[in-house]
Amino acid sequence: MNEIQREIIICKIHKKAMSYILSSVLLLSSLNCTDISAYDNKDIYPSKLKMQAKYQSELQGESKTESQLQTEVQTESQLQTQPQPETETQTQLQTETQTQPQSQALTETQTQPDSQSEMNSEYQQTEPDTSSENTVELPLMNRFKSKKVKKYAYLKKAIMSYDANLKRIKKIKKGIQYYHVKKYKNGYSMIKRGNEVLYAKTKYLTYKSNTKTFVDKNDRLYTYSDMVSDIQKLKKIYPNIFHSEIVGKTPDKRNIYSITLGNPNANNTIFVECSIHAREYTNTHVLMKIIEETCSNYGTGKYKGKKLSDIYNQTKLVILPMVNPDGVSISQFGPKSIRNKKLRNRIVKVGKGRYSHWKANARCVDLNRNFVQGFGHESAKHPSSEEYAGKKPLSEPEAIAEHDTIKSCKPKSIIFVHEAGQVIYYRRKSKLLNVVRTHTHYKLEKEDNVKFGSAADYADKLGITNCTIENGTVPAPLSHWQFYGIYFRSRNLFTDAAMIYMK
Numbered sequence: 001m002n003e004i005q006r007e008i009i010i011c012k013i014h015k016k017a018m019s020y021i022l023s024s025v026l027l028l029s030s031l032n033c034t035d036i037s038a039y040d041n042k043d044i045y046p047s048k049l050k051m052q053a054k055y056q057s058e059l060q061g062e063s064k065t066e067s068q069l070q071t072e073v074q075t076e077s078q079l080q081t082q083p084q085p086e087t088e089t090q091t092q093l094q095t096e097t098q099t100q101p102q103s104q105a106l107t108e109t110q111t112q113p114d115s116q117s118e119m120n121s122e123y124q125q126t127e128p129d130t131s132s133e134n135t136v137e138l139p140l141m142n143r144f145k146s147k148k149v150k151k152y153a154y155l156k157k158a159i160m161s162y163d164a165n166l167k168r169i170k171k172i173k174k175g176i177q178y179y180h181v182k183k184y185k186n187g188y189s190m191i192k193r194g195n196e197v198l199y200a201k202t203k204y205l206t207y208k209s210n211t212k213t214f215v216d217k218n219d220r221l222y223t224y225s226d227m228v229s230d231i232q233k234l235k236k237i238y239p240n241i242f243h244s245e246i247v248g249k250t251p252d253k254r255n256i257y258s259i260t261l262g263n264p265n266a267n268n269t270i271f272v273e274c275s276i277h278a279r280e281y282t283n284t285h286v287l288m289k290i291i292e293e294t295c296s297n298y299g300t301g302k303y304k305g306k307k308l309s310d311i312y313n314q315t316k317l318v319i320l321p322m323v324n325p326d327g328v329s330i331s332q333f334g335p336k337s338i339r340n341k342k343l344r345n346r347i348v349k350v351g352k353g354r355y356s357h358w359k360a361n362a363r364c365v366d367l368n369r370n371f372v373q374g375f376g377h378e379s380a381k382h383p384s385s386e387e388y389a390g391k392k393p394l395s396e397p398e399a400i401a402e403h404d405t406i407k408s409c410k411p412k413s414i415i416f417v418h419e420a421g422q423v424i425y426y427r428r429k430s431k432l433l434n435v436v437r438t439h440t441h442y443k444l445e446k447e448d449n450v451k452f453g454s455a456a457d458y459a460d461k462l463g464i465t466n467c468t469i470e471n472g473t474v475p476a477p478l479s480h481w482q483f484y485g486i487y488f489r490s491r492n493l494f495t496d497a498a499m500i501y502m503k
């Protein structure tokens with residue numbers, strides 16, 4: 001061994017010793033370092049996750065074994081599939097947030113109040129919650145800087161969601177709408193679906209709806225079950241802006257649905273009634289298509305220069321898309337669609353083989369004659385396919401459901417949607433009437449003050465602005481091709497009506 005060789009060996013020993021010392025120092029310092037947000041390098045991300053897992057178990061007071069922690073870290077790392085250039089995505093998002101004015105959030109309970117510096121600031125350090133005595137139980141995500149986003153977002157693909165301690169919760173699907181509440185420095189975001197708060201990787205969020213449309217314009221016979229299926233899909237995909245509830249049951253045990261489109265806590269409400277008359281079901285089809293389009297454009301869409309989210313944040317639509325589902329089924333499929341034998345037999349007796357023109361419900365009561373004001377005036381004396389008012393006012397569950405929904409949602413205005421020859425009926429002039437006229441171009445027909453026990457008579461009694469749209473070139477039932485004309489006329493009608501009450 002010559003001099004040089006010895007020198008090299010000594011050098012190697014020194015180097016090894018130095019690196020050993022260095023790594024020991026690093027290990028020791030990392031054990032003391034609780035601010036894991038300091039690590040941003042991807043290469044050491046597994047150790048960051050290990051720290052997170054450790055921190056988490058400490059918070060939970062669990063003494064996890066090293067192997068348990070290792071497993072958690074491994075699974076977390078596995079989830080990190082195909083890392084994207086995160087900085088680029090973040091910058092893009094940041095620019096978007098900065099250029100767009102902040103819109104009012106529908107549900108701001110989880111978010112912090114706005115601050116002036118928010119728009120131009122970097123991520124803000126989340127303030128620790130000092131409200132409770134036990135501040136030790138801080139969730140992990142509270143340790144990262146965050147900034148508010150307040151937009152509707154969708155997932156680019158199915159991904160894993162986490163809780164505030166970055167513990168895996170469940171896989172979440174592509175295409176479902178979330179409310180993007182906050183973006184955190186560590187690459188995660190707080191998202192909300194209804195009342196459910198989750199955390200997901202920011203890079204997998206997109207702001208444009210990427211859901212396939214499903215309310216089928218080409219469906220030649222839009223039935224009660226088509227509507228129910230569409231309501232369930234809308235509810236699942238757009239949980240923040242589409243709400244539905246069952247507000248009554250028909251005599252043949254079908255559900256009467258009420259849909260709320262927009263901010264459920266909006267200051268203003270427009271009530272929309274559809275298919276109270278059985279044969280007028282094309283309107284339900286049109287309305288469901290418009291609801292779907294409004295939902296999918298909600299996050300990014302505008303009308304007359306105003307954001308849809310701003311419009312529907314101030315005014316919501318409360319819609320009964322099919323007040324008379326038993327009647328619709330009779331008109332579409334005849335008495336065989338009615339399951340109750342007693343009801344079916346009476347329908348056969350009354351209908352005498354003609355069912356497509358049916359207007360009444362399954363008890364042969366015209367629901368638009370069953371309200372209190374003017375009850376019995378010029379009505380049929382016996383159960384009939386139309387114009388029979390019933391034994392007494394509000395004898396029918398469908399009329400009660402509509403009556404009670406109007407009463408509880410306290411609308412500023414009401415649009416009654418019927419089908420009988422392109423007319424708009426009204427009693428008093430209003431901004432609403434102008435909007436309806438502008439979109440439909442139907443002729444206006446002023447009604448006298450004679451009452452018939454209709455829902456419009458009830459609205460008048462309450463002093464609510466209202467008008468009745470009669471769609472279709474001929475009396476219902478309409479051929480399917482008429483769908484398109486009604487659809488193009490009504491497409492923006494409801495949004496425009498909602499804008500009447502915008503501040």
Ligand SMILES: [Zn+2]
Pocket residue numbers: 277280418419420
């Ligand atoms: Zn009608």
